[in-house]
Amino acid sequence: MLPSTNAATVPSVSIPPRAGIGLRHRHVADFLTDPPDVAWIEVHSETYLAAGGPRLRALETIRRDYPLSCHGVGLSLGSADGIDPRHLDRLATLYDRLQPDLVSDHLAWSTAGGTFLNDLLPLPYTDEALEIVRRNVERVQEALKRPILVENPSRYLDFAQSTIPEAEFLAELVRRTGCGLLVDVNNIHVSAHNTGFDPLGYLAAIPAGAVGEIHVAGHAVHDTGCGTLLIDDHGSAVADPVWTLLAQALRRTGPRPVLVEWDTRVPELPVLLDEAATADRLLARIDKEARDAA
Amino acid sequence: MLRDLQAAMRRELLSAGTGLPPGVVGDAIPAPVRFAIHANNVVGSLVAVLEAAFPMTTRLMGRPAFRTEALRFVRRHPPRVPQLLAYGDRFPDHLDRKAAARPTVVSPAAGDLARFEWAWNTAYFAADAPVLNVAAVRALPTERYPTLRLALHPSAHLLTCAYPALELWDALQRGESVAPAARPQKILVVRPLLEVQSVMLGQGELTLLMALSAGADLAHAAMAASETEAGFDLQVTFLTHLQLGTFTAFTDPLAEAPL
Numbered sequence: 016m017l018p019s020t021n022a023a024t025v026p027s028v029s030i031p032p033r034a035g036i037g038l039r040h041r042h043v044a045d046f047l048t049d050p051p052d053v054a055w056i057e058v059h060s061e062t063y064l065a066a067g068g069p070r071l072r073a074l075e076t077i078r079r080d081y082p083l084s085c086h087g088v089g090l091s092l093g094s095a096d097g098i099d100p101r102h103l104d105r106l107a108t109l110y111d112r113l114q115p116d117l118v119s120d121h122l123a124w125s126t127a128g129g130t131f132l133n134d135l136l137p138l139p140y141t142d143e144a145l146e147i148v149r150r151n152v153e154r155v156q157e158a159l160k161r162p163i164l165v166e167n168p169s170r171y172l173d174f175a176q177s178t179i180p181e182a183e184f185l186a187e188l189v190r191r192t193g194c195g196l197l198v199d200v201n202n203i204h205v206s207a208h209n210t211g212f213d214p215l216g217y218l219a220a221i222p223a224g225a226v227g228e229i230h231v232a233g234h235a236v237h238d239t240g241c242g243t244l245l246i247d248d249h250g251s252a253v254a255d256p257v258w259t260l261l262a263q264a265l266r267r268t269g270p271r272p273v274l275v276e277w278d279t280r281v282p283e284l285p286v287l288l289d290e291a292a293t294a295d296r297l298l299a300r301i302d303k304e305a306r307d308a309a
Numbered sequence: 310m311l312r313d314l315q316a317a318m319r320r321e322l323l324s325a326g327t328g329l330p331p332g333v334v335g336d337a338i339p340a341p342v343r344f345a346i347h348a349n350n351v352v353g354s355l356v357a358v359l360e361a362a363f364p365m366t367t368r369l370m371g372r373p374a375f376r377t378e379a380l381r382f383v384r385r386h387p388p389r390v391p392q393l394l395a396y397g398d399r400f401p402d403h404l405d406r407k408a409a410a411r412p413t414v415v416s417p418a419a420g421d422l423a424r425f426e427w428a429w430n431t432a433y434f435a436a437d438a439p440v441l442n443v444a445a446v447r448a449l450p451t452e453r454y455p456t457l458r459l460a461l462h463p464s465a466h467l468l469t470c471a472y473p474a475l476e477l478w479d480a481l482q483r484g485e486s487v488a489p490a491a492r493p494q495k496i497l498v499v500r501p502l503l504e505v506q507s508v509m510l511g512q513g514e515l516t517l518l519m520a521l522s523a524g525a526d527l528a529h530a531a532m533a534a535s536e537t538e539a540g541f542d543l544q545v546t547f548l549t550h551l552q553l554g555t556f557t558a559f560t561d562p563l564a565e566a567p568l
Contacts (some may be wrong), residue, residue, distance in 0.1 A: 061391055061392060061393065064392045065394055065434035066434065066435055066436035066437075066463070067434070067435060067436040068434045068435060068503075069433070069503045070434070072437075088391070089392070090391075091391070094315065095310070095311040095315055096315075099391070101390065102390060102391055102392070105392065127312075127315035127316055128316055128319055129389055130319055130387045130388070130389065131387070131388040132319060132322055132351045132387065133351060133354045133388065133391075133393065134322075134347055134350040134351045134354065136315075136318060136322075137347075138311070139311070139314065139332060141311075143311055144311055147311055171343050171346040172333050172346075173333075174314075174334065175332040175334055209343075211336075239342050241339065241342065242337045242338045244338065244342075244346065
């Protein structure tokens with residue numbers, strides 16, 4: 016159970032505070048023939064923006080057996096141009112059909128001047144950007160008639176224009192819009208390495224009560240020749256420091272749904288389920304710690 | 310202003326140059342190295358999207374040549390909406406233009422093959438619709454057939470290719486090497502239920518389906534078909550497409566007429 020003090024602000028009560036996995040195309044047949052024992056699933060919303068066909072049909076079938084989180088990668092919440100109304104309509108239609116338990120997207124932008132760039136691009140954290148993101152999040156929440164979760168991005172660069180630390184930017188966004196947060200601890204680890212901040216300080220600045228979901232994923236180490244950058248490629252097992260950061264995050268937020276993301280070089284389903292089992296053991300351990308302490 | 314920064318980033322991300330938007334901070338790792346992560350993500354992911362949408366065209370052209378053309382296309386015609394299932398509709402035309410300019414680099418068959426793959430993708434993701442069944446048509450009095458108007462299934466695509474795209478696609482799927490020679494081929498791609506079907510069409514058959522999809526009744530469509538193909542057999546063709554699932558519904562003006 017979620018702590019009652021947080022329940023009012025956490026828009027994820029229908030997703031259990033356990034480990035879920037991302038549903039990937041290569042595992043769809045496994046899910047249809049022998050539904051695995053996993054507490055919930057997440058999909059990338061834009062992958063299902065089709066009028067019909069087998070892909071959507073399969074998801075509708077699988078969805079009957081699992082709580083579903085729809086994770087967007089295309090809303091472009093940070094666009095100065097605003098939210099594309101046609102894209103919002105398409106998502107609303109999809110969500111009407113799938114009735115997801117949770118909807119999320121990123122603190123990033125991907126559309127400018129009518130071009131979709133297919134990357135979660137960094138924002139400068141300024142008062143102007145905060146106002147733009149606030150407007151966009153409110154627009155989305157009004158259209159979808161539900162609060163959304165906003166995810167912290169992986170960062171490879173900083174802007175000289177930035178005046179607000181990212182965690183504070185998110186906290187202020189929560190305060191102004193009533194949105195929840197999707198805390199990606201792999202992204203915190205990656206961004207902290209790449210742009211130089213303290214991941215624990217970051218966690219401390221996040222409003223724990225607003226966290227509705229946590230992501231973990233693998234990352235790659237890229238040697239630039241003048242230092243390493245960590246790349247958030249979701250292409251390997253979760254690294255040890257990220258599990259440690261997950262434990263620290265859970266100690267702050269209490270039990271939350273934890274998603275294991277693995278999107279490139281996707282392994283056999285059992286490998287992914289093993290990662291989810293690791294997350295479940297960690298959730299149980301932190302929960303026990305908290306109860307023992309109380 | 311954020312709008313200006315985003316416009317500048319969009320420009321730099323899609324250009325092949327090494328320009329930087331204002332304000333990117335560098336340290337031990339210089340700003341251009343950091344920004345390049347995003348530039349590579351943008352073009353790399355979009356090239357990968359095209360490769361996944363056109364697997365047999367990739368095989369025909371060879372991966373390096375395909376990726377070169379895909380990169381050119383991505384820079385020139387980036388997606389306009391965050392719906393990548395719909396990205397790539399103009400890529401076949403891009404390949405045609407490149408093949409016309411440099412036939413030794415881009416096979417002249419690539420455009421038609423890509424057009425076929427795009428029709429396949431579009432059919433796969435098209436709206437679901439009930440298929441008109443043979444029994445429903447058989448239940449009608451035959452004197453009503455001439456005035457029937459038949460709607461093609463929403464997944465149906467009619468293609469007229471200068472190269473035998475369906476044959477090439479089949480051969481490439483089997484892993485065979487191909488040496489495409491120009492030979493016109495007319496193709497129907499349709500997904501009546503969950504499986505995409507593709508069949509070669511005769512000239513009369515294509516004319517019939519085009520006329521029906523343009524709203525002609527069966528008698529006029531059959532007449533048009535007979536004009537383009539001597540000995541066109543309406544009965545066989547009609548039954549073939551009823552069985553395939555080419556049609557989704559019909560309207561029978563006589564049945565709808567007030568009594």
